[in-house]
Amino acid sequence: MASKLHGSVVSSQKNAFVSSSEKLTDKRRVAKMQTSGRAQAQAAEVTTPQESSRTSKLPELMTSSLVFSKRPFFLERSLQVQRTQPNSAGKFGKFGGKFVAETLIACLDQLEAVFAEVLHDEDFQEELEEALRDYIGRETPLYHARRLTEFYKSKNGGEGAEIFLKREDLCHGGSHKMNNAIAQAMIAKRIGRKLVLTATASGHHGIATASACAKLGLDCKIFMAAKDMEQQLSNVQLMTLLGAQVEGVDGQFKDAASEALRSWVGKMEESYHMTGTAVGPHPCPTLVRHFQSVIGRETRRQALEKWGGKPDALVACVGTGSNALGLFHEFIGDSDVRLVGVEAGGFGLESGRHASTLSKGEVGVYHGAMTYLLQDGDGQTIEPYSVAVGMQYPAVGPELSFLKEIGRAEFYSVTDQEALDAYERVCRLEGIYASLEASHAFGILGKLFPTLPKGGKVVVNCSARGDEDVDIVYKHKLFHGALKRTMAQTTPQ
Numbered sequence: 001m002a003s004k005l006h007g008s009v010v011s012s013q014k015n016a017f018v019s020s021s022e023k024l025t026d027k028r029r030v031a032k033m034q035t036s037g038r039a040q041a042q043a044a045e046v047t048t049p050q051e052s053s054r055t056s057k058l059p060e061l062m063t064s065s066l067v068f069s070k071r072p073f074f075l076e077r078s079l080q081v082q083r084t085q086p087n088s089a090g091k092f093g094k095f096g097g098k099f100v101a102e103t104l105i106a107c108l109d110q111l112e113a114v115f116a117e118v119l120h121d122e123d124f125q126e127e128l129e130e131a132l133r134d135y136i137g138r139e140t141p142l143y144h145a146r147r148l149t150e151f152y153k154s155k156n157g158g159e160g161a162e163i164f165l166k167r168e169d170l171c172h173g174g175s176h177k178m179n180n181a182i183a184q185a186m187i188a189k190r191i192g193r194k195l196v197l198t199a200t201a202s203g204h205h206g207i208a209t210a211s212a213c214a215k216l217g218l219d220c221k222i223f224m225a226a227k228d229m230e231q232q233l234s235n236v237q238l239m240t241l242l243g244a245q246v247e248g249v250d251g252q253f254k255d256a257a258s259e260a261l262r263s264w265v266g267k268m269e270e271s272y273h274m275t276g277t278a279v280g281p282h283p284c285p286t287l288v289r290h291f292q293s294v295i296g297r298e299t300r301r302q303a304l305e306k307w308g309g310k311p312d313a314l315v316a317c318v319g320t321g322s323n324a325l326g327l328f329h330e331f332i333g334d335s336d337v338r339l340v341g342v343e344a345g346g347f348g349l350e351s352g353r354h355a356s357t358l359s360k361g362e363v364g365v366y367h368g369a370m371t372y373l374l375q376d377g378d379g380q381t382i383e384p385y386s387v388a389v390g391m392q393y394p395a396v397g398p399e400l401s402f403l404k405e406i407g408r409a410e411f412y413s414v415t416d417q418e419a420l421d422a423y424e425r426v427c428r429l430e431g432i433y434a435s436l437e438a439s440h441a442f443g444i445l446g447k448l449f450p451t452l453p454k455g456g457k458v459v460v461n462c463s464a465r466g467d468e469d470v471d472i473v474y475k476h477k478l479f480h481g482a483l484k485r486t487m488a489q490t491t492p493q
Helices: 002-013 037-043 102-119 122-136 146-154 177-190 204-216 226-231 233-241 253-265 284-292 294-307 322-331 398-405 416-430 436-443 445-451 467-490
Strands: 045-048 051-057 062-064 081-083 142-144 162-167 195-200 219-225 245-249 271-273 313-317 338-346 362-366 369-373 410-415 457-462
Touching: 102 122, 102 177, 102 284, 122 177, 142 294, 146 162, 146 416, 146 445, 162 294, 177 204, 177 271, 177 284, 177 322, 195 204, 195 253, 204 219, 204 233, 219 226, 219 253, 226 233, 226 245, 233 245, 245 253, 253 271, 284 294, 284 322, 284 398, 294 322, 294 457, 313 322, 313 436, 313 445, 322 338, 322 398, 322 457, 338 416, 338 436, 369 398, 410 416, 410 436, 416 436, 416 467, 436 445, 436 457, 436 467, 445 457
Parallel strands: 162 457, 195 219, 195 271, 219 245, 313 338, 313 457, 338 410
Antiparallel strands: 045 051, 062 081, 142 162, 362 369
């Protein structure tokens, strides 16, 4: 494993996130990749922000007392639940940390300090509450998908669970990404940064960032893979109309993310790097998860209102983890609620062309954090693949890696074709066009449905709208239709 980890760091050097000429630092914990037994034991501690002197060993989850409050909605805590929190080294067990060059430590420390400050700043929280309500359009509906439910019941002897959709596709900008983007843009403005730098894959995070920056009067530069710009041209045009500068990068989203980081390193005093995914060095994954956790808090309250209980299962696609953690985090301490993450299976796990990091990856370091990673025998990154460009990333967030490690969440894979079929099925049965990323979550329902209790409740996170995916869906539909006709014509009678 040590060689794998070393190889992953070497591959990250190409992304200018870890430099061979600069000492690697994992803040307050480890100075080397090969940690001592004592350091490993320390890294396995979990500490609540409120009780830094009290620790418990993994896999025990932390408990915090939560009560109703008159504070703004975003600080409201509905019930007493157990939740994961990173320890003082920014780790969830062995996952996470700050495996970055010394030059980035000061900026990450500042971000961590400001993040801790705004959590308890009532003026910030009131401004954020107003933006979530009046600008983004929260709360989003918990929609009963009756026809989709009947479809799966018909395949299961007329029995099964009821399917509900958390409609994040109805957020301003068309996705859950706006929850995090508006909050981080507010932080950028608070610390005096004029320029926001970020990377986007399908364009949802890019649109959210450009919108938030336009609202707050900030400059915005977005890096995007050139091939993704071609596929998502309407999103690129919209980002430009919103005032953002969009720069193409050769390769995939991971390469665009690396370019955004490189640009930030060169102008750290004047720019802010906005993380849109729950990956990277601490505190980035925790920050994104926190601002997305509004999804799960609303879901808990809406479930109580609609049927007087909790969901039996929560389902979300997993690219890097922001929408999954946004839904899951509120329910981590509820052992009777299944957490089901769905990765991109591409052409199948055995094909080698997929993005199923938690299913097929191994532990390594990527973009500044220890996590599960698609890598070869030498520790070099394997190129991910999915029909959904937002899922083309070779790693996953450290908190999801931790949930896999302790067995709290389940992770499965859905192929391109299953996701494409699910896209069309949800369109025809519910009149809802979910993104291809979210369609992966819908794609697992056929296999999941027989395992759910009769009369149970399953909530699927419809994380984004998919009108920009229509061309991709149609191209695949036409290709497979032509292929079937050709096969029928050439098959001997």
